[in-house]
Amino acid sequence: MKHYYHGNKKQGAIVVNVKVNSILDHLNSISESDYNSFGLIVKRNYELANSKKEIADSANIVYSEYTGWEYYSSSAADRSYATLSVFSGRWMLIVVIIIVLALVGFTLVTHLLYKPIQAILNKMGQCFIRKSEEVGVNHVKNEFTFIEMALDQLLKKSSDYESLYREDSLLRQQRLFYDLLAGHQTLSDKQFETQMTVLNMPYLFDRLGVIIVEMDYYTRFTEKYKPSDQQLLKFIIENAFHDLGQQYKLFVWHAWMEPNRIAFVVHQCKSEASVLKSTAELASEFQAWIGHNLELTVTIGIGADSDSIETIAESYRNARENVSLKPVIGTNTVIDNRVSSGKVSIDNYAYLQAIESIVHSFRKNECDWNEKLIQLFKQLREMRFDKPEMSAFVQSFVLQMEKEINVLYPGIQQIWKNEFLYKFTELCNQPETLDELEKDLMGTMSAFEAIAAQDRQARRHHSIAFQAKSYIDTHFADPVLSLSGVSAYLKLQPSSLSQLFKEELGEKFIDYVLRVRLEYAKRLLSETDEPIQSIAEQIGYQNVISFYRAFKKIQEIPPGEYRNIHRAQSK
Numbered sequence: 001m002k003h004y005y006h007g008n009k010k011q012g013a014i015v016v017n018v019k020v021n022s023i024l025d026h027l028n029s030i031s032e033s034d035y036n037s038f039g040l041i042v043k044r045n046y047e048l049a050n051s052k053k054e055i056a057d058s059a060n061i062v063y064s065e066y067t068g069w070e071y072y073s074s075s076a077a078d079r080s081y082a083t084l085s086v087f088s089g090r091w092m093l094i095v096v097i098i099i100v101l102a103l104v105g106f107t108l109v110t111h112l113l114y115k116p117i118q119a120i121l122n123k124m125g126q127c128f129i130r131k132s133e134e135v136g137v138n139h140v141k142n143e144f145t146f147i148e149m150a151l152d153q154l155l156k157k158s159s160d161y162e163s164l165y166r167e168d169s170l171l172r173q174q175r176l177f178y179d180l181l182a183g184h185q186t187l188s189d190k191q192f193e194t195q196m197t198v199l200n201m202p203y204l205f206d207r208l209g210v211i212i213v214e215m216d217y218y219t220r221f222t223e224k225y226k227p228s229d230q231q232l233l234k235f236i237i238e239n240a241f242h243d244l245g246q247q248y249k250l251f252v253w254h255a256w257m258e259p260n261r262i263a264f265v266v267h268q269c270k271s272e273a274s275v276l277k278s279t280a281e282l283a284s285e286f287q288a289w290i291g292h293n294l295e296l297t298v299t300i301g302i303g304a305d306s307d308s309i310e311t312i313a314e315s316y317r318n319a320r321e322n323v324s325l326k327p328v329i330g331t332n333t334v335i336d337n338r339v340s341s342g343k344v345s346i347d348n349y350a351y352l353q354a355i356e357s358i359v360h361s362f363r364k365n366e367c368d369w370n371e372k373l374i375q376l377f378k379q380l381r382e383m384r385f386d387k388p389e390m391s392a393f394v395q396s397f398v399l400q401m402e403k404e405i406n407v408l409y410p411g412i413q414q415i416w417k418n419e420f421l422y423k424f425t426e427l428c429n430q431p432e433t434l435d436e437l438e439k440d441l442m443g444t445m446s447a448f449e450a451i452a453a454q455d456r457q458a459r460r461h462h463s464i465a466f467q468a469k470s471y472i473d474t475h476f477a478d479p480v481l482s483l484s485g486v487s488a489y490l491k492l493q494p495s496s497l498s499q500l501f502k503e504e505l506g507e508k509f510i511d512y513v514l515r516v517r518l519e520y521a522k523r524l525l526s527e528t529d530e531p532i533q534s535i536a537e538q539i540g541y542q543n544v545i546s547f548y549r550a551f552k553k554i555q556e557i558p559p560g561e562y563r564n565i566h567r568a569q570s571k
Contacts, residue, residue: 027071041070173199177255181210181263183313192309202251205267209279210303210315212323213237213286215296216331218260219429233294237262240293241286248277261323263316268305279305283334297332299323304337324386327434346383351376351393355400362445363404363506365453365466370442377438390437391428397441398424407506412452420448456504464490465504468497469512476516479540483509518554521547525563532559 004012020040027038061072176195179185187195196203215221215237222230238254241264245252251267266279283300290298301323303315322335325343329335354376361369380393401424405416423444431437456462468486475481486509487494501509517539524535536547551559 039072041072169199173201173253174255177253177265178257180309180312181255181257181265181316183317186313187309189309201253202267204269205251206270206307207268208306208309208312208315209266209268209282210263210306210312210319211266211279211283212257212261212263212301212303212316212319213241214299214301214323214326215260216299216326216432217296221260221296233296234262236294237290237298240289244282244286244289248282250277250282257320263319265312280334280336287332287334291332299326299329299331300334301325302334302336321384324388325384326432327387327390327437328381328383328385329433330435331432340384343384344382346380346385346389351380352396354379355393355397359397359400359404362401362449363408365456370445373442373445374438377434381434385434387432390431390434394424394428394437394441404506409455409503411455415451415455416448419451420444462504464492464497465500468501468509469505472513472516476513476520477538477540479542481513481540514550514554517541518551521551521559522555522562525559526566535559 001013001015003010004014024038024040061070063070176185176199180187193203225233234256241254242252245266250269252264254262254264256262266282279302283302287298287300290296301319301321303317303319303322306312306315318337322337322340325335325340326333328343329339333339354372358369358372358376361372398421401416402421405413424441427437427440427444431440467490471486471489472481483494483498487497490497492500498509501507501512505512507515521535521539524530524538525532528535530538532547533544536544539547541547541550548558551562555562557565
């Protein structure tokens, strides 16, 4: 009940009848827990909603100044705790008893098993001391630390053995694949199936395709990248082709046959899962991927497909022969039997003769040496010319250059040794193709020719020697041609002219006259039917017997036999 006031005067009262149980129900409905309950104590002498005697000591009581009532909350857990608290002392006693029994049992067990444990620790300690002395490590006195170290060692060794097993498995795979391709081991299809099953690898195939991927400009590759980066790029090449095979559901295995060559073998199966792709298509797609994603190029050789593992070595040899034609086909290409079929076998003796002629013309300062060199490379491009043969070609060229230059003036020899010998030697490995070799060789020869020409022009005697050479070339048919006659023409002493001629042209005066006369005689013998007597007179020999002797001494056969041999070859 509340009084109603108007100013200071009490005008009336407002009485509200409240059903206490409704308020309690409402309060209990607000609570989120089933374990809490609310109660109400009405002031004065009104009926208690709940008796104070039932209120627990731990209950929370809130007083309302507006109504004068008291609200309280109580928990079922509080009542349970009050009940359990009676037994708390007993529980503590039980816990203490259990702890005491555990300690007694642990002590007994320790004493009973002390000797075996001590024996084990002693043996482990002795082992550790021995090992520590071997490697220079201080002894650990704490047994638990030692046990921890021992366990760490056991785990490490287990991990190491697992790694070694995986590495050994990979090595066995690589050795098997290498031996199969190189022909060091021959397996039947059944034996191959057994070996692949042991290695946990697929073995089914209808035909086997072999390709060889050769990294172009490998010398530059090794100079550009560190060894770790080289291995990383090689690993990328391996996995890129395997990923390509997986894309078409084809199984692929590989082996590095040389530092710059890796061989891949593709298992082609006529199954619904796999996609039939020719080896040439796979090679072209892989080559395009390499060019797009890596800063290098590769040349690929393809061998004929095999229908049995027994013939895989033959397919590999075929692929190796094809990729070796890179010097004549070019880098960053795919070479199969269709591409290589047009090349003929090389005639080593023929190109050695051509090298001799080119270098001889170069030494004589004849302007046709470069035309001969161009013609030689044109012939080589029509042949099966591989990288080892290209290196051998350069070595032969360098040897012939040294042979010819060693008879020239010492100043020219010094220029060759100090400035140009190493440039020619580097051509053995740097060029990858005949086009590159021709360009580099022509450039190096031209540079050497220019420097040699400057040196010759700087010397006064050079022009005199070449005047004598020109006189011989014009008057070689004169029977009275001699050193004294040419010396008189040039107004020099014969001994001086002989020395200058040998220094500048690397050949004695009389030897050069004989060589010019016999070169002209050989042409007449090969191209005409003139009698040998007439030919001898045309080249300055009045006595045909002297001509016979001179010709046989140089050519090792008489003039008549030389004519018959060359006419038979022309037919």
